[in-house]
Structures are given as C-alpha cells and as structure tokens.
Amino acid sequence: MKEFIVALDGPAGSGKSTIAKRIAKQYHFTYVDTGAMYRMITWFFLENNVSWKEEIACQKALEQVHLDMKNERFFVNGQDVSEAIRGLRVSSYVSEIAALKVVRNQLVHLQRKIAKGKEVILDGRDIGTVVFPKANLKIFLLASAEERAKRRFLEYEEKGETISYEEVLKSIQERDYIDSTRKESPLRKAEDAIEIDSSTMTIEEVVAEVSKEIESKR
Numbered sequence: 001m002k003e004f005i006v007a008l009d010g011p012a013g014s015g016k017s018t019i020a021k022r023i024a025k026q027y028h029f030t031y032v033d034t035g036a037m038y039r040m041i042t043w044f045f046l047e048n049n050v051s052w053k054e055e056i057a058c059q060k061a062l063e064q065v066h067l068d069m070k071n072e073r074f075f076v077n078g079q080d081v082s083e084a085i086r087g088l089r090v091s092s093y094v095s096e097i098a099a100l101k102v103v104r105n106q107l108v109h110l111q112r113k114i115a116k117g118k119e120v121i122l123d124g125r126d127i128g129t130v131v132f133p134k135a136n137l138k139i140f141l142l143a144s145a146e147e148r149a150k151r152r153f154l155e156y157e158e159k160g161e162t163i164s165y166e167e168v169l170k171s172i173q174e175r176d177y178i179d180s181t182r183k184e185s186p187l188r189k190a191e192d193a194i195e196i197d198s199s200t201m202t203i204e205e206v207v208a209e210v211s212k213e214i215e216s217k218r
Helices: 016-027 034-047 055-062 088-098 101-115 127-131 145-158 165-181 203-217
Strands: 004-009 030-033 067-070 073-076 119-124 137-142 194-197
Touching: 004 016, 004 127, 004 203, 016 030, 016 034, 016 119, 016 203, 030 034, 030 101, 034 055, 034 067, 034 073, 034 088, 034 101, 034 119, 055 101, 088 101, 088 165, 101 119, 101 127, 119 127, 127 137, 137 203, 145 165, 194 203
Parallel strands: 004 119, 004 137, 030 119, 137 194
Antiparallel strands: 067 073
16 A cells, blocks of 8 residues: 555634544555544543643653544553533643653654554645655635534534634634644644645535545646
C-alpha cells in the first residue's frame, strides 16, 4: 500500500471529525482522531489529579497511559472513555493540556507511528504544519464561531448536558484564543492548505469538496 496522507486541520467545532470519518469510509483510509487522543490524556490527568503545570508530574503520568482506539470507541488503560472525553469537563481543559510541550511531543510521535506507510486521514490543529508538513493533501476547515457554537450546543443538548448557547460560544472563543496563541504548535493554516469554510455548507457538500481534492492528488 502506498502512503497517502490527508491532513485536516481547523478550530474546535468546525466539523473535522464528521468529515474525516466520512472520507475514511469512502476511501477505506485509516482515520486518526488526534483530538480524541488529547481528550483521552486530559481525561486521564483529571481523573488522576495530575499536576499538569509541573513537567515531571506530566511526564510520569504519560508513562502510565496506554491509549487505544477500536471501532470508533476510545480506551484509556482498557477503560472505555468514549462518552466521557466528549463531556463538558474534558472540553473545559483539553486546550490547556494539549498546549503542553511534553504532551504534544508524545502524541505527535504516536500519530506519525500510526500513519506510517498507510493511506490515512488525520484531523487536528497542527497536522499539516507540524505532524505531517509534507502531507499529500492539506485541508483547513473553517466555520464562524457562532455556527460552531450552534453545532456544539445541539450535540450537548442531545447528550442531555445542561449548558446555554452563550456559554458554548464563550467556550469556543476561549479555545480559539488558546489554540491559536499557544507556544507549542499553534493552530494556523499551512501555506499550501486548501481552505474550506463550512459555515453555510452541508456535510455532503464539504465531503464532495474534500473528495474532489483527494482525486486530484492521487
């Protein structure tokens, strides 16, 4: 199998995971949800009261974590955390923990290892700029903060979590700020990335646009 890497970057709630899953299914690519990896680490840190502002404590904790992904389910040391990592608690801290150099170094190494020699689509914040700067195709998926907040609010509502639209919007704006201004691998569009603004597009329209770009590169 020839290696073919699609890097899909963008801010929180822009629809990266939804699009990446559809593309992976359509082309039989391996899908690597890097955002879920950072969420799993965040969940583990919170559950074990890790003092993540201390690098030694972080490093020690990371040595005790084993991440696994099977059939769109996520496991930390054998425990299924698929629902827990999408909750408000993890969402509130994930940008802060994902900004830690020691965490990013470990996960970037793991992401490269998983993708080696495969046809793969990875979604995240720094796939096209840091993890795979020579990816075959780079997509930067955007949507307005208001549209992204609306999508997240509906997701939380479906799960029965109590939160207002205004709170979700504030959280999205805070995450945007942390993600784009952090020292380690900030969120930014790679120079050679194709920008897609999904604010007024359907999922099908975005998938069609990404598919068109894949066909032109393969």
